[in-house]
Amino acid sequence: MTASIIAFSRIMLSSAVLICSLLFCMPAWAVGEPLKKATLIPLWSPQAQFAGYYTALDKGIYRKHGIDLTIITGGPERNASSYLSSGKADFAVLWLTTAVKKRISGVKLVNLAQIVQHSSMMLISRKSDGIKTPQNLNNKKVSLWGGDFSIPPHAFFKKYGLKVREIQQSYSVNLFLRGGIQAASAMWYNEYHTIINSGLNPDELTTFHFKEHGLDLPEDGLYTLESTLKRDPAMAEAFRKASLEGWEYAFAHPDEALDIVIRHMQQARVPTSRMHQKWMLERMRDLIMPPSGQRLSGQLDKSSYESAGRILHQLGIIRSMPEFSAFTGRRHAGQ
Amino acid sequence: MLGSKSLSFRLILVTTLCTTLIFASILAYSYYRSRTVLLQELQDDARNLSMSLVNRLETKLVSVTGVTEGMARALETGSYNEQQMLALIKETVRSNPQIHGSAIAFEPYARKRSERLYAPYFYRSKDSIKFTRLDKSYQHVPYLYWDWYQIPRELGKTEWSEPYFDEGAGGTAMSTCSVPFYGNQAGNRQLKGIATADISLSSLTELVSSVKVLKSGYAALLSRNGILISHPLQNAAMNESFFSIAEARNDQAMRELGRRMIRGESGFIHHTSLKGFSSWMYYAPIPSTGWTLAVVFPENELLESVNRLSMQMAAMGIAGIMLLTAAVILIARSITTPLKNLARATAAISDGNFDVELPDPRYRDEVGTLTRSFMFMKGSLKEYIARLTETTAAKERFESELNIAHSIQMDFLPKIFPPFPEREEFDLFAVMEPAKEVGGDFYDFFMLDEDRLCFVIADVSGKGVPASLFMAMSMTLIRATAREAASPEEILFRVNKELARDNSSCMFVTTFCAILDTRSGAVCYANGGHNPPLHIRNDVSILRLPNLGGLMVGALEGSTYKLEHLVLEPGERLFLYTDGVTEAMNDQEQFFTMERLEQELSTLHGRDTREMVEEIKSSILAFTGDAPQSDDITMLMLQYRGKHE
Numbered sequence: 001m002t003a004s005i006i007a008f009s010r011i012m013l014s015s016a017v018l019i020c021s022l023l024f025c026m027p028a029w030a031v032g033e034p035l036k037k038a039t040l041i042p043l044w045s046p047q048a049q050f051a052g053y054y055t056a057l058d059k060g061i062y063r064k065h066g067i068d069l070t071i072i073t074g075g076p077e078r079n080a081s082s083y084l085s086s087g088k089a090d091f092a093v094l095w096l097t098t099a100v101k102k103r104i105s106g107v108k109l110v111n112l113a114q115i116v117q118h119s120s121m122m123l124i125s126r127k128s129d130g131i132k133t134p135q136n137l138n139n140k141k142v143s144l145w146g147g148d149f150s151i152p153p154h155a156f157f158k159k160y161g162l163k164v165r166e167i168q169q170s171y172s173v174n175l176f177l178r179g180g181i182q183a184a185s186a187m188w189y190n191e192y193h194t195i196i197n198s199g200l201n202p203d204e205l206t207t208f209h210f211k212e213h214g215l216d217l218p219e220d221g222l223y224t225l226e227s228t229l230k231r232d233p234a235m236a237e238a239f240r241k242a243s244l245e246g247w248e249y250a251f252a253h254p255d256e257a258l259d260i261v262i263r264h265m266q267q268a269r270v271p272t273s274r275m276h277q278k279w280m281l282e283r284m285r286d287l288i289m290p291p292s293g294q295r296l297s298g299q300l301d302k303s304s305y306e307s308a309g310r311i312l313h314q315l316g317i318i319r320s321m322p323e324f325s326a327f328t329g330r331r332h333a334g335q
Numbered sequence: 336m337l338g339s340k341s342l343s344f345r346l347i348l349v350t351t352l353c354t355t356l357i358f359a360s361i362l363a364y365s366y367y368r369s370r371t372v373l374l375q376e377l378q379d380d381a382r383n384l385s386m387s388l389v390n391r392l393e394t395k396l397v398s399v400t401g402v403t404e405g406m407a408r409a410l411e412t413g414s415y416n417e418q419q420m421l422a423l424i425k426e427t428v429r430s431n432p433q434i435h436g437s438a439i440a441f442e443p444y445a446r447k448r449s450e451r452l453y454a455p456y457f458y459r460s461k462d463s464i465k466f467t468r469l470d471k472s473y474q475h476v477p478y479l480y481w482d483w484y485q486i487p488r489e490l491g492k493t494e495w496s497e498p499y500f501d502e503g504a505g506g507t508a509m510s511t512c513s514v515p516f517y518g519n520q521a522g523n524r525q526l527k528g529i530a531t532a533d534i535s536l537s538s539l540t541e542l543v544s545s546v547k548v549l550k551s552g553y554a555a556l557l558s559r560n561g562i563l564i565s566h567p568l569q570n571a572a573m574n575e576s577f578f579s580i581a582e583a584r585n586d587q588a589m590r591e592l593g594r595r596m597i598r599g600e601s602g603f604i605h606h607t608s609l610k611g612f613s614s615w616m617y618y619a620p621i622p623s624t625g626w627t628l629a630v631v632f633p634e635n636e637l638l639e640s641v642n643r644l645s646m647q648m649a650a651m652g653i654a655g656i657m658l659l660t661a662a663v664i665l666i667a668r669s670i671t672t673p674l675k676n677l678a679r680a681t682a683a684i685s686d687g688n689f690d691v692e693l694p695d696p697r698y699r700d701e702v703g704t705l706t707r708s709f710m711f712m713k714g715s716l717k718e719y720i721a722r723l724t725e726t727t728a729a730k731e732r733f734e735s736e737l738n739i740a741h742s743i744q745m746d747f748l749p750k751i752f753p754p755f756p757e758r759e760e761f762d763l764f765a766v767m768e769p770a771k772e773v774g775g776d777f778y779d780f781f782m783l784d785e786d787r788l789c790f791v792i793a794d795v796s797g798k799g800v801p802a803s804l805f806m807a808m809s810m811t812l813i814r815a816t817a818r819e820a821a822s823p824e825e826i827l828f829r830v831n832k833e834l835a836r837d838n839s840s841c842m843f844v845t846t847f848c849a850i851l852d853t854r855s856g857a858v859c860y861a862n863g864g865h866n867p868p869l870h871i872r873n874d875v876s877i878l879r880l881p882n883l884g885g886l887m888v889g890a891l892e893g894s895t896y897k898l899e900h901l902v903l904e905p906g907e908r909l910f911l912y913t914d915g916v917t918e919a920m921n922d923q924e925q926f927f928t929m930e931r932l933e934q935e936l937s938t939l940h941g942r943d944t945r946e947m948v949e950e951i952k953s954s955i956l957a958f959t960g961d962a963p964q965s966d967d968i969t970m971l972m973l974q975y976r977g978k979h980e
Contacts, residue, residue, distance in 0.1 A: 167489065168485070174486060178559075180489035196578070198560035273574055273576065
């Protein structure tokens with residue numbers, strides 16, 4: 001009897017606190033105004049690489065910020081940058097290099113937030129194939145992903161003056177596992193773990209993290225079109241904030257975030273392995289969260305931006321970099 | 336500690352403990368052996384089961400491989416136009432129910448110069464066979480870069496793909512067998528494309544999951560990457576890999592096991608199954624795909640029969656031990672109850688109660704025998720005690736009578752010394768120390784008239800009462816005869832005559848009889864077989880009186896005795912004694928001897944007569960010490976002092 005009264009009053013109290021906090025925290029326009037509809041397309045099908053957005057969606061963080069967000073299921077059949085440029089999605093998760101190239105090609109997209117500040121891409125070889133240094137890769141079969149995912153390895157080959165036999169890499173590392181190639185492209189948070197969990201031990205592998213070879217290209221960022229930003233800068237800002245909040249929540253509650261991600265994966269009929277997603281979430285945390293407990297800023301670092309520009313320029317992909325302030329949309333956001 | 340407990344307690348304890356120990360050892364050994372045998376059998380069974388399953392899977396896979404390779408070889412050797420090729424693929428799918436779909440995918444421009452990619456594909460959909468072109472259905476990533484194409488292409492050999500979930504054409508989980516085929520271009524063998532056949536995994540997983548292993552055991556199928564293709568664990572199949580589960584469990588040994596599996600090894604191991612129960616697992620590779628089949632036997636179900644048997648044996652054993660204990664208790668009681676009764680009875684007997692009833696000896700066993708022995712002993716004891724009481728009474732009476740006889744005997748002997756205080760011509764002292772209560776020696780002296788003293792020493796043959804009676808008779812006869820006879824030899828002659836007549840007991844007495852003339856000191860004497868007395872002269876020399884060869888008195892009727900004479904100078908003495916003196920024995924069985932006697936007498940020369948005799952007696956007693964006195968000791972000493980006017 002007493003216990004149930006206490007429980008009841010506790011529920012009442014917490015509900016009251018929640019309501020009050022919602023009232024006070026919400027921006028003034030949110031109250032009374034209807035939620036704004038928006039869409040986001042991640043770079044790939046659901047996985048912990050995008051845990052922050054799915055968590056923000058499922059935990060009502062976007063709604064809290066006045067956005068009725070729909071996340072379009074990404075994947076090979078849906079190209080995120082095309083969706084963004086064609087207006088099928090309001091927001092997209094893109095690599096910095098992709099975004100820069102798009103901007104140069106005339107698509108006026110802006111960086112709302114840089115989520116992954118560092119490069120997580122790498123090449124993986126077997127020590128048993130005699131590969132220990134970058135030079136050992138010369139004239140070897142190396143599998144590369146298509147499109148912008150080939151930029152970092154190309155920069156790597158250029159840096160070490162390597163000529164490799166490029167093989168197209170698709171969705172699996174099985175060609176590497178079967179010994180068909182001597183090196184495979186991998187994301188640290190994804191394929192590296194897949195290889196480990198296919199029975200190869202870390203000490204049997206030689207890894208070339210591009211980050212450690214002076215090729216630290218920032219990866220996932222949040223982008224929108226300049227027009228979208230101009231039309232409703234407040235919504236873009238709300239989206240940015242909610243996304244960062246989603247990431248912070250996901251890292252603070254990893255099990256809950258994994259549940260959410262796995263649910264979305266199952267909805268998308270993607271094979272799931274909780275341990276793999278756990279690894280991915282942990283690595284995303286290493287890549288995303290600033291060191292020593294600072295808050296997540298999502299700011300694109302100007303020097304990283306410029307060094308990325310130099311790499312792209314050296315590879316002959318671009319002639320000049322877009323202006324930083326235009327690229328980050330500061331001119332518009334500030335208005 | 337155990338020693339203080341009762342016999343039955345020890346018997347029960349030891350028997351029960353030993354039996355329990357033996358039984359427990361047997362049970363443990365039997366459990367261990369059965370378990371070993373069972374596991375050995377299990378290993379064989381597991382191998383057989385696994386191998387039969389592997390063979391069934393392999394048969395399916397090999398047939399698909401064969402068909403695909405046949406198609407590739409056909410493409411290499413024959414020349415097919417498009418219609419013929421499509422017919423070949425369709426016929427391949429139609430005639431092989433295990434094949435879900437089949438494709439021939441060409442290298443870029445390998446079929447037509449005008450068309451870069453060309454990959455016709457026939458597949459089953461419901462009951463019909465449908466057609467599509469993979470170069471069209473794979474829109475985003477061309478078929479060239481899919482595992483089923485790329486891996487055999489790069490490796491240049493037949494390959495089975497990792498199981499995958501194909502949305503593009505089949506919509507089912509499948510694995511593809513891919514065979515590269517070649518053509519000749521300017522004399523060079525050149526890759527033209529890849530022939531494929533898909534096998535639906537459901538047909539394989541149904542086979543695997545249909546295997547019943549005991550109640551909750553199962554068979555599982557793992558891919559070359561360790562992906563669980565078929566596994567009863569919820570949501571695990573096609574999602575989890577053996578390694579990701581090992582990672583989740585942080586189980587390095589499991590990871591190592593996974594590595595052994597994907598290397599194509601086989602083995603039989605004890606292992607905690609992915610479903611979490613302790614189990615024995617047999618794993619073996621499926622040769623054509625490099626997959627691994629594992630058969631998991633739950634340990635508790637496996638050992639259920641052994642455990643149940645052991646429990647039954649244990650229950651039977653415990654019941655048996657209880658029965659045995661009860662039997663031991665009964666036997667122990669049957670032994671100890673009569674023993675206790677016997678002990679109680681014998682305790683009463685030891686208190687002197689011979690009338691207590693002994694328990695009835697019911698059996699002819701050891702206890703019965705013991706009881707009967709006790710009964711017999713009780714009877715004997717009772718009888719003995721009665722007889723002893725009687726004997727003791729008789730002995731006591733006899734002893735009192737002997738005491739009386741002794742006092743009577745002692746009364747015979749003159750015991751007042753000096754015997755004739757008014758006579759100064761001589762001094763006389765005598766002692767008789769009997770060996771038993773009544774002795775056979777005696778001495779006597781009496782005045783025959785005013786001037787003549789008769790003195791006698793004698794030793795009756797034998798001892799005790801008969802000797803004593805013979806002595807009394809002899810002594811009385813000597814006294815009576817001495818008054819009438821003229822001389823000692825006549826005294827002995829007459830006494831001998833009286834004693835020898837009607838001497839039915841053949842007793843005799845050695846007798847020395849002498850008469851002293853107190854006026855002159857002249858002594859006449861006769862000796863009837865007695866030790867010659869000693870003549871102690873004033874010059875300390877000791878003379879043994881000559882042996883006259885007279886026979887013992889009473890031995891032979893009509894014996895005669897010689898009369899002899901000597902004169903005692905004033906101060907000289909005669910010492911009469913029996914053989915009890917010279918033959919007194921110490922505990923080393925040495926005699927006192929004549930020499931020692933003479934030595935003593937010489938030493939005592941000049942002393943008072945009484946003193947001398949008593950000193951000799953003391954010497955003899957000192958010599959014999961604690962040795963029992965074997966013969967009467969009798970001494971008589973006479974000193975002639977001379978006639979005082």
